Amino acid sequence: MSIAINKTKCVGCKKCLSVCPGSLLKEGENGKAFIKYPKDCWGCSSCIKECEFKAISLYLGADIGGRGSKLTTDNKGDIVHWVIEEKSGEMHIIDVNRKDSNKY
Amino acid sequence: MKKEIKIKQLITDVLIIGGGTAGCYSALTIKDNSSASIIIAEKANIKRSGCLAAGVNAINAYIVKGRTPDDYVDYAKNDADNIVREDLLFTMSQGLNRVTKKLEDMGLVILKDENGEYVARGNRNIKINGENIKLILSDAVNNLKDVTVLNQVNIIDFIVKDKKIFGAFGIGVNDNVLYEIRAKSVICATGGASGLYKPNNPGFSRHKMWYPPFNTGAGYAMGIRAGAEMTTFEMRFIALRCKDTIAPTGTIAQGVGASQINSNGEIYEKKYGIKTSERVYGTVKENQEGRGPCYLRTEGITPKQDEELKKAYLNMAPSQTLKWIESGKNPSEQNVEIEGTEPYIVGGHTASGYWIDTKRATTIKGLYAAGDVAGGCPQKYVTGALVEGEIAAESALDYIANYKDSYLFSELEESLLINVKKKEIETILNYEDSTFTVEQLEEAMQKVMDSYAGGIGNNYQFNGKQLNLADEKIDQIIKLSEELSAKDMHELMFVYELKERLIVCKTVIAHLRARKETRWHSFAENLDYPNKSDEWLKYVNSKLVDDKIQIIFRELVGRGETYEHSY
Numbered sequence: 258m259s260i261a262i263n264k265t266k267c268v269g270c271k272k273c274l275s276v277c278p279g280s281l282l283k284e285g286e287n288g289k290a291f292i293k294y295p296k297d298c299w300g301c302s303s304c305i306k307e308c309e310f311k312a313i314s315l316y317l318g319a320d321i322g323g324r325g326s327k328l329t330t331d332n333k334g335d336i337v338h339w340v341i342e343e344k345s346g347e348m349h350i351i352d353v354n355r356k357d358s359n360k361y
Numbered sequence: 362m363k364k365e366i367k368i369k370q371l372i373t374d375v376l377i378i379g380g381g382t383a384g385c386y387s388a389l390t391i392k393d394n395s396s397a398s399i400i401i402a403e404k405a406n407i408k409r410s411g412c413l414a415a416g417v418n419a420i421n422a423y424i425v426k427g428r429t430p431d432d433y434v435d436y437a438k439n440d441a442d443n444i445v446r447e448d449l450l451f452t453m454s455q456g457l458n459r460v461t462k463k464l465e466d467m468g469l470v471i472l473k474d475e476n477g478e479y480v481a482r483g484n485r486n487i488k489i490n491g492e493n494i495k496l497i498l499s500d501a502v503n504n505l506k507d508v509t510v511l512n513q514v515n516i517i518d519f520i521v522k523d524k525k526i527f528g529a530f531g532i533g534v535n536d537n538v539l540y541e542i543r544a545k546s547v548i549c550a551t552g553g554a555s556g557l558y559k560p561n562n563p564g565f566s567r568h569k570m571w572y573p574p575f576n577t578g579a580g581y582a583m584g585i586r587a588g589a590e591m592t593t594f595e596m597r598f599i600a601l602r603c604k605d606t607i608a609p610t611g612t613i614a615q616g617v618g619a620s621q622i623n624s625n626g627e628i629y630e631k632k633y634g635i636k637t638s639e640r641v642y643g644t645v646k647e648n649q650e651g652r653g654p655c656y657l658r659t660e661g662i663t664p665k666q667d668e669e670l671k672k673a674y675l676n677m678a679p680s681q682t683l684k685w686i687e688s689g690k691n692p693s694e695q696n697v698e699i700e701g702t703e704p705y706i707v708g709g710h711t712a713s714g715y716w717i718d719t720k721r722a723t724t725i726k727g728l729y730a731a732g733d734v735a736g737g738c739p740q741k742y743v744t745g746a747l748v749e750g751e752i753a754a755e756s757a758l759d760y761i762a763n764y765k766d767s768y769l770f771s772e773l774e775e776s777l778l779i780n781v782k783k784k785e786i787e788t789i790l791n792y793e794d795s796t797f798t799v800e801q802l803e804e805a806m807q808k809v810m811d812s813y814a815g816g817i818g819n820n821y822q823f824n825g826k827q828l829n830l831a832d833e834k835i836d837q838i839i840k841l842s843e844e845l846s847a848k849d850m851h852e853l854m855f856v857y858e859l860k861e862r863l864i865v866c867k868t869v870i871a872h873l874r875a876r877k878e879t880r881w882h883s884f885a886e887n888l889d890y891p892n893k894s895d896e897w898l899k900y901v902n903s904k905l906v907d908d909k910i911q912i913i914f915r916e917l918v919g920r921g922e923t924y925e926h927s928y
Contacts, residue, residue, distance in 0.1 A: 279575045297568050357470070359669075361616025
């Protein structure tokens with residue numbers, strides 16, 4: 258399980274550094290975030306939800322059947338837009354309202 | 362250049378170790394009731410640390426309308442086949458609805474019907490949006506006055522003298538600092554232990570696991586080293602999960618009523634029973650007998666159910682939704698393959714942890730335990746951990762109200778202790794000749810536990826000879842771990858985490874060896890003693906005496922009874 262950080266989109270705000278429950282993200286020489294221990298990522302997506310610049314995405318490792326799609330989020334108030342971009346470029350968006358309870 | 366570490370000394374009334382579910386709630390309770398000073402030491406950042414990082418799908422421990430706390434005790438007792446502390450379960454159950462109401466007042470979204478009643482999911486669960494549950498808790502704590510939250514400070518050892526606690530030592534995860542935190546009382550809320558056994562996905566996705574991979578059993582290990590009594594480490598927890606993503610199965614099973622089926626399409630769950638351990642065991646047996654893989658039958662659910670499932674998983678385990686979308690098949694088009702995880706030690710689901718009284722006091726005076734680190738009280742889930750955090754906080758306040766023990770610990774003793782700890786750390790930071798890395802020894806430990814102490818590779822089964830081998834091999838790895846080195850503070854934390862896990866492994870092995878029966882399939886399946894026996898209706902406890910694990914058997918504490926420490 259791991260995340261990828263887009264260096265162009267990362268502005269070096271460091272919010273993701275403090276939110277990772279494993280403290281796995283660190284500041285690189287260029288002031289931008291990088292994941293120092295990619296194999297130690299739990300896949301909790303805390304950093305993805307924290308990043309306002311959509312610079313961080315979650316992907317599934319090939320060892321658990323990952324096919325290279327990337328998951329990012331865009332938060333607009335109570336609405337979390339979960340965006341999945343497949344390798345082919347096809348996009349899927351699922352909106353979840355934080356005020357709505359799970360149906361199950 | 363020789364690496365040196367700076368010393369930072371802090372003093373507080375109450376030190377809370379671990380700012381997860383139980384720890385945060387302890388802080389809130391203390392501030393509701395007193396002006397006592399608090400330090401929370403958290404190895405990551407309380408914002409998303411602990412079990413609630415990704416969110417939770419439901420409140421799984423709640424007394425729904427028409428049910429009573431006694432019913433909850435009955436349920437947990439039955440699921441653990443009698444090896445529970447009914448006094449602990451009852452005091453927890455009494456508080457479940459109270460803490461739920463408080464969470465709702467703090468901002469947790471709970472589904473209600475037209476009459477304003479919570480909508481139940483079965484007999485003990487209510488439906489919520491739990492994606493931001495940790496943010497709700499941590500925001501409340503961060504808004505408290507006079508609470509010091511030390512984020513990215515990893516506690517490595519208690520300060521204990523004459524079986525009384527005086528504080529703890531911690532290290533910065535990024536900064537070269539050794540913290541000595543003196544406290545009148547300490548609440549240990551560090552969570553359980555993952556990473557003891559070879560995981561489902563041992564390669565790149567090794568941390569794609571059920572339990573937080575960052576909960577490494579620190580609280581157990583520190584207690585064991587300090588001579589605290591521990592209970593029921595032989596009742597390991599194994600979760601039944603979605604294959605690969607290790608995402609929860611309950612949401613599918615209960616949400617859309619999906620049965621467990623084998624590859625012939627036969628429903629097998631009723632054949633083996635529906636206790637937590639039996640659901641895992643049945644899946645193992647079906648595979649062993651050639652009817653694998655096993656699934657949750659989701660084929661044929663409605664498109665609306667597909668959409669709701671995908672949303673629900675985004676709120677707690679987003680990788681499962683990603684998997685469905687990537688594969689191009691919704692759950693309605695493809696059954697969800699399931700598997701058992703590697704075993705964990707976790708007092709919130711099974712009963713492993715500190716041996717405590719109803720005040721959540723451990724056998725070390727002034728030290729309280731709450732949440733997954735506390736034993737005897739399974740099926741806590743989030744709300745049970747909150748109640749235990751509340752009880753531990755109230756007890757710590759009672760303890761410090763009558764506190765007059767500081768003279769027992771002199772300045773000379775204190776400086777001596779600090780110097781010993783400083784030297785221990787600097788030795789690891791400056792050692793240059795180590796043959797093995799932490800990662801290599803972690804793999805070695807997990808392989809030993811998998812092969813000889815009932816891991817996935819052995820279908821969770823073991824016998825006495827294998828346990829003896831496991832014990833011997835873990836001893837060898839402990840020896841090797843004494844020569845580990847660390848380049849920086851984060852690596853130093855890895856060294857301590859590995860050592861914690863090794864101590865927990867030793868205790869697990871000792872407990873598995875001591876219970877000479879098979880009460881729970883898969884959780885503790887001893888092939889030398891394949892049946893259960895009423896002779897074993899007792900607790901297996903342990904404590905470290907002269908560096909050796911001593912096993913203690915204790916009589917069950919039943920309904921209406923209350924266990925109290927004799928100190």
